[in-house]
Amino acid sequence: MTEKNVAEILKTDTVLQEVHVKGWVRTFRSNRFIALNDGSTIKNIQCVIDFENTDENTLKRITTGAAIAVNGTVVESQGRGQTVEIQVSEIEILGDSNPDEYPIQPKKHSFEFLRENAHLRMRTNTFSAVMRVRSKLSFAVHKYFQENGFNYVNTPIITGSDAEGAGEMFRVTNFEDNKAPLTEDGKIDYSKDFFGKETNLTVSGQLEAETFAMSLGKAYTFGPTFRAENSNTTRHLAEFWMIEPEVAFMDLDGNMDLAEDFIKSVINDVLENCKDDLAFLDQRLTQEEKSKPQAQRSEMSLLEKLKFVVKNNFKRVSYTEAIDILRNSKPNKKKKFQFPITDWGADLQSEHERFLVEKHFKCPVILFDYPANIKAFYMRLNDDGKTVRAMDVLFPGIGEIVGGSQREERYDVLVEKMKALDIEEQELWWYLDLRKYGTAVHSGFGLGFERLVQFTTGMSNIRDVIPFPRTPQNAEF
Ligand code: ATP
Ligand code: MG
Ligand code: MG
Ligand code: MG
Numbered sequence: 107m108t109e110k111n112v113a114e115i116l117k118t119d120t121v122l123q124e125v126h127v128k129g130w131v132r133t134f135r136s137n138r139f140i141a142l143n144d145g146s147t148i149k150n151i152q153c154v155i156d157f158e159n160t161d162e163n164t165l166k167r168i169t170t171g172a173a174i175a176v177n178g179t180v181v182e183s184q185g186r187g188q189t190v191e192i193q194v195s196e197i198e199i200l201g202d203s204n205p206d207e208y209p210i211q212p213k214k215h216s217f218e219f220l221r222e223n224a225h226l227r228m229r230t231n232t233f234s235a236v237m238r239v240r241s242k243l244s245f246a247v248h249k250y251f252q253e254n255g256f257n258y259v260n261t262p263i264i265t266g267s268d269a270e271g272a273g274e275m276f277r278v279t280n281f282e283d284n285k286a287p288l289t290e291d292g293k294i295d296y297s298k299d300f301f302g303k304e305t306n307l308t309v310s311g312q313l314e315a316e317t318f319a320m321s322l323g324k325a326y327t328f329g330p331t332f333r334a335e336n337s338n339t340t341r342h343l344a345e346f347w348m349i350e351p352e353v354a355f356m357d358l359d360g361n362m363d364l365a366e367d368f369i370k371s372v373i374n375d376v377l378e379n380c381k382d383d384l385a386f387l388d389q390r391l392t393q394e395e396k397s398k399p400q401a402q403r404s405e406m407s408l409l410e411k412l413k414f415v416v417k418n419n420f421k422r423v424s425y426t427e428a429i430d431i432l433r434n435s436k437p438n439k440k441k442k443f444q445f446p447i448t449d450w451g452a453d454l455q456s457e458h459e460r461f462l463v464e465k466h467f468k469c470p471v472i473l474f475d476y477p478a479n480i481k482a483f484y485m486r487l488n489d490d491g492k493t494v495r496a497m498d499v500l501f502p503g504i505g506e507i508v509g510g511s512q513r514e515e516r517y518d519v520l521v522e523k524m525k526a527l528d529i530e531e532q533e534l535w536w537y538l539d540l541r542k543y544g545t546a547v548h549s550g551f552g553l554g555f556e557r558l559v560q561f562t563t564g565m566s567n568i569r570d571v572i573p574f575p576r577t578p579q580n581a582e583f
Contacts (some may be wrong), residue, residue, distance in 0.1 A: 113146035129177045133212045134168045148386045152191040165387050170212055171203030180254050186261055198461040217570055224574050236381035236571055238562045239376055241389055246375035250368055256324040261311030266440055274333040275306035307332035311350050313537050319352035319548055320540045340567045345576035352550035358495040358512040360473050361549035365499050365508050371417050376411055391564040408564040420470040427471050432458055455478045456505035463500045471500045483523045485511040501561050510551020517541035
């Protein structure tokens with residue numbers, strides 16, 4: 107008797123083998139048929155019980171959610187949609203699940219309800235599929251960089267630099283309020299919160315990763331980042347994972363090539379390695395689309411979208427060109443896109459971004475050369491003195507998925523820009539050293555991992571692609 111998981115058994119071409127399987131009961135019908143799932147695949151295996159020879163107490167304890175172990179023989183199945191099933195010879199209840207209390211009943215639950223049960227929602231088909239795809243994508247991210255000569259860097263989570271924070275940072279505090287240092291007017295002095303220093307949770311590992319690019323050549327971080335986003339959109343979390351490559355001697359064109367190649371490669375990887383899960387999510391999304399009014403339905407299925415992205419070039423367009431397009435487009439008042447006309451110099455809203463991607467170009471878009479005043483201080487100023495070598499990759503259904511740039515490598519220009527924004531030189535002395543000693547053209551970007559998972563799984567809310575979403579409403583567990 108060999109212990110096997112469900113995925114292995116379903117792949118098997120040898121019937122009549124004896125197996126031992128453990129998992130959780132999804133459903134139990136007619137005192138005979140258990141749909142068993144162990145998380146190894148979206149599919150359940152049917153376990154058929156010889157109920158006449160199974161004692162009544164055991165039968166009663168086979169309930170949805172219970173953990174069980176079975177011994178049995180793999181046989182061909184007559185059931186629809188399954189090639190094999192297990193003829194059970196022995197069953198053991200490992201952990202009971204009271205059917206009157208178990209929250210995950212075999213019925214359709216709303217995603218809101220499941221978010222409140224984040225510790226159990228992976229026991230549903232949709233969430234188990236999403237989390238397996240997330241896991242595979244994360245492996246694909248490392249695989250891509252490792253195979254292309256990048257070094258994985260762990261940048262700090264607690265950081266003193268707040269140059270990029272723009273008021274979106276969580277403070278790190280290690281004192282109790284009653285022992286807190288006080289300011290002259292008797293208020294708690296939060297600038298001394300971390301052993302006497304001011305510290306925050308990181309909003310990006312970029313600046314630190316740049317130090318590695320300027321020594322190891324190619325580096326990437328892939329870690330948690332935090333933003334005190336007090337917004338409730340379907341694309342923002344207070345805690346999310348960011349993928350940030352930085353490369354020395356690479357300009358903005360190289361950066362765009364890297365972003366495009368990277369995204370295509372990891373999506374291709376999951377198309378290869380998550381076939382069953384993606385087929386399930388494709389079906390689920392198709393059903394969801396059908397419930398929408400015609401004008402709002404997506405023209406492509408999930409799988410078609412993924413294949414489209416992998417096969418077609420992303421459209422590269424300058425910010426200035428994009429503004430012209432937006433100014434000359436008539437937003438469709440009744441339907442999906444309603445946005446104010448935008449002036450040159452304004453940051454684009456996600457409606458603008460989605461209009462360009464979904465209506466105008468009908469493919470992923472890379473916008474570049476943004477106005478300097480809406481982008482961070484470290485981006486390379488163009489000769490026009492007005493724009494910087496920034497790029498955002500925009501995706502259908504999402505808007506911005508990547509933000510990146512060629513970095514300002516000229517010491518004097520960088521110092522000027524910092525002055526203009528009141529950023530103290532002494533705060534970033536170590537960053538400025540990179541420009542003092544052996545500076546070189548270099549570039550990088552940040553890709554929000556959850557937005558990538560959102561696109562790949564077709565989930566519409568970012569809270570449904572991270573195990574335990576952190577939002578203004580939720581940080582309970
Ligand atoms: P947005 O315009 O959507 O708020 P941003 O321009 O503030 O994003 P960047 O600072 O450019 O974001 O960060 C790089 C990437 O990180 C973004 O392109 C996006 O994919 C992701 N990202 C940013 N903020 C969040 C967030 N709050 N939750 C999840 N992902 C995020
Ligand atoms: Mg933002
Ligand atoms: Mg943005
Ligand atoms: Mg951005």
